[in-house]
Amino acid sequence: MKEIVILSGKGGTGKTSVTAALAHQAALAQPGRWLLADADVDAANLALLLEARATVAEPFVSGAVAVIDRDTCSDCGACEAACRYEALAQIDGRWQVDPIACEGCGACLDRCPSEALSLVPQTVGTCRRSETPYGPLHHAHLNPGQENSGKLVTAVKRRARAQAEAEGCAGLLVDGPPGIGCPVIAAVSGASLALLVTEPTVSGREDLERALATVRHFRVPARICINKADLYPEGTRAIEELGAALGVATIARLPFDLSLAEALAAGRPVTAHRPEAPVSRALAALWTTLQAPLGHTAGSA
Amino acid sequence: MRVVVASGKGGTGKTTLATALAQVAAETQAVRVLDCDVEAPNAALFLHPQWSSGAEVTRPVPRVDAERCTACGRCAEVCRFNALAVVGGAVLVFDDLCHGCGRCTWICPEQAIHEEPLTVGRIEAGWTPEGIDLAQGLLRIGQPMGLPVLRALKHWPPTTESASVSVSARPSPWIEIRDAPPGASCPVVETLRGADAVILVTEPTAFGLHDLRQVVGIVQELGLPAWVVINRDGIGQAPIDAYCAEQGLPIALRLPLERRLAEALARGQSLLAAAPEYRPAIRHLLERLRCEVSGA
Ligand code: SF4
Ligand code: SF4
Ligand code: SF4
Ligand code: SF4
Numbered sequence A: 001m002k003e004i005v006i007l008s009g010k011g012g013t014g015k016t017s018v019t020a021a022l023a024h025q026a027a028l029a030q031p032g033r034w035l036l037a038d039a040d041v042d043a044a045n046l047a048l049l050l051e052a053r054a055t056v057a058e059p060f061v062s063g064a065v066a067v068i069d070r071d072t073c074s075d076c077g078a079c080e081a082a083c084r085y086e087a088l089a090q091i092d093g094r095w096q097v098d099p100i101a102c103e104g105c106g107a108c109l110d111r112c113p114s115e116a117l118s119l120v121p122q123t124v125g126t127c128r129r130s131e132t133p134y135g136p137l138h139h140a141h142l143n144p145g146q147e148n149s150g151k152l153v154t155a156v157k158r159r160a161r162a163q164a165e166a167e168g169c170a171g172l173l174v175d176g177p178p179g180i181g182c183p184v185i186a187a188v189s190g191a192s193l194a195l196l197v198t199e200p201t202v203s204g205r206e207d208l209e210r211a212l213a214t215v216r217h218f219r220v221p222a223r224i225c226i227n228k229a230d231l232y233p234e235g236t237r238a239i240e241e242l243g244a245a246l247g248v249a250t251i252a253r254l255p256f257d258l259s260l261a262e263a264l265a266a267g268r269p270v271t272a273h274r275p276e277a278p279v280s281r282a283l284a285a286l287w288t289t290l291q292a293p294l295g296h297t298a299g300s301a
Numbered sequence B: 001m002r003v004v005v006a007s008g009k010g011g012t013g014k015t016t017l018a019t020a021l022a023q024v025a026a027e028t029q030a031v032r033v034l035d036c037d038v039e040a041p042n043a044a045l046f047l048h049p050q051w052s053s054g055a056e057v058t059r060p061v062p063r064v065d066a067e068r069c070t071a072c073g074r075c076a077e078v079c080r081f082n083a084l085a086v087v088g089g090a091v092l093v094f095d096d097l098c099h100g101c102g103r104c105t106w107i108c109p110e111q112a113i114h115e116e117p118l119t120v121g122r123i124e125a126g127w128t129p130e131g132i133d134l135a136q137g138l139l140r141i142g143q144p145m146g147l148p149v150l151r152a153l154k155h156w157p158p159t160t161e162s163a164s165v166s167v168s169a170r171p172s173p174w175i176e177i178r179d180a181p182p183g184a185s186c187p188v189v190e191t192l193r194g195a196d197a198v199i200l201v202t203e204p205t206a207f208g209l210h211d212l213r214q215v216v217g218i219v220q221e222l223g224l225p226a227w228v229v230i231n232r233d234g235i236g237q238a239p240i241d242a243y244c245a246e247q248g249l250p251i252a253l254r255l256p257l258e259r260r261l262a263e264a265l266a267r268g269q270s271l272l273a274a275a276p277e278y279r280p281a282i283r284h285l286l287e288r289l290r291c292e293v294s295g296a
Helices: A015-029 A078-082 A107-111 A149-166 A182-188 A202-217 A233-245 A259-266 A278-291 B014-025 B043-047 B074-078 B103-107 B147-155 B186-192 B206-222 B240-247 B259-266 B276-294
Strands: A002-007 A034-038 A053-068 A088-091 A094-097 A117-131 A137-142 A171-175 A193-198 A222-226 A250-253 B002-006 B031-035 B050-064 B084-087 B090-093 B113-127 B133-139 B175-179 B197-202 B226-233 B251-256
Touching (some): A015 A034, A015 A171, A015 A193, A015 A259, A053 A149, A107 A117, A107 B103, A117 A149, A137 A149, A149 A182, A202 A233, A222 A233, A233 A250, A250 A278, A259 B206, B002 B014, B002 B186, B014 B031, B014 B043, B014 B175, B014 B276, B031 B147, B043 B133, B050 B090, B050 B147, B074 B084, B103 B113, B113 B147, B147 B186, B186 B206, B197 B276, B206 B226, B226 B240, B240 B251, B251 B276
Parallel strands (some): A002 A171, A034 A137, B031 B133, B031 B175, B226 B251
Antiparallel strands (some): A088 A094, B084 B090, B113 B133
16 A cells, blocks of 8 residues: 655645645545655644534544542652653642643652542544545544644554554545654654655755655655746755755646635635646646656655 | 744745834834844845844754663653653654653653753854844754744844944944744744744735734734734735724735835845835834833
8 A cells, every 4th residue: 555645844835735635636536546645733624624524533542641649648748859841830839740841750759758630541532534526525523732743643543554454445645744754754664655745945945854854764755746846946946956866856846826826715726626727737647657657767765 | 122024924025114113214214123034034135134143943852871771661641742762672763843842851750851052053143234233043954843043042142243333323222123933833833932022924815814813813812912914915806904993903014016025026126226215214113113012
């Protein structure tokens, strides 16, 4: 089974719009053969473009926070010396855990002479599955401010893979998170291809470089898609050169086209909303290119 | 005064606004910018600093002395992050999973564990031509956790004055501007901790609104005053205004969707260089922050 993860390095490059269009193309070419996953759990937007419905949600419990039992605590302060995350503070003479800062490591438990501390599991978000006209979508909602988004990403991917394998799907399309940290690492792990959507801006190029380094570090083959490629042609060339130097092919150049914004307002993939728009044609061609076997241009593999 | 510029959704123009605020503020006061997006720092691309200092950021990871270890398994039992495993009579450490809490070192009955620093990123600091003290964190490629880098950045002392820039010549209040990472999880919370006010940059699309809600959730939990800036006004019809009214969030500034601006920013021009007409509005926003935060 193929697993294509769409990444961006920098946020806001049109990654989710590209994923939605590819989901639509996949459903046109091979109805019911591709599954979808949104691994950008901090900003889970793919469902907004795929007419998601019939959502089933399940709480996602991960990690813990320390809680002080007020009746047993003697306010000795021994716990504070154990905590490396500045999560223990004295308010009006009484020790308190700041649940936002607490990482749930439990180090404070070992030092408390009164056994006043315990760890309480945390619900950090929900795992969701929805039906869409383009196939089943696995996504999630991270409660604002929670950590463990890498774990939630892993959970979403595990569920999507399990369903894809059970149903003998051809592949899985994953909308990845921005950046290069834990959620990105979770999203690329085990992927057969990473498609990096970037913009021809100085920051787009800089962030692409770091994202490509990360993808290569985990030995996942990569391809580049430049959005708004005509906005700044020298920037587009600079990105193509960066890719070429690293052996990563640029396989799509999407034009600056307000149809993308229109489709977003309509809540549909742009290729479904305006199939004749220049950007839609470029995206249809991108899907065809992605179907070619991973050949010698892989470079980074 | 410490101000965070955050957005939820990436690419809404957070860095554009943060750098413009810094440039306007630098005309009358001492300014410090912390680029807290350690996975993709971009402020330097628009502010052109001379880096003058920096340091590696490390986090502690446990190392086991095989001579002393009896493979009792206590360390693996207490580790809440599954970073330790006893396999075939020896302890394996998975550095990528370790949060550096120190619990295993403390608990080992044989005192077989000590900690060693593992490099996870860098801090770079310097001055921009207009006298802004800029520091950024860079997460090392392949490292999963940016928080240690972010924490080190927040504790990084202001760079001492360079010969060419005299901050003392500008006695008026000091401002720190933090450019936040995208998203709404722990790195955003860490950026917001200790701040006095927040500027939320969004765009009037369904994505912009969805992600704005996420950050507003955190900002409200932390009880911080916040203002909204709408960028690319006109790109969509998402009801940002109605949402802000309902949440009591003032809309401080609107920047229209203009291809001219998008092109200039793509080239690495700052907002003020591309569109100097926004200078008065940005100055006004700064004044408002100062009045309402300090109560002056
Ligand atoms: S160590 Fe235990 S008893 Fe002492 S202040 Fe902390 S929670 Fe209370
Ligand atoms: S569980 Fe860990 S992070 Fe939380 S308060 Fe205790 S020592 Fe600090
Ligand atoms: S707690 Fe100490 S002695 Fe026991 S397995 Fe761990 S390192 Fe070895
Ligand atoms: S330092 Fe903490 S997180 Fe790291 S291995 Fe030890 S107990 Fe686990």
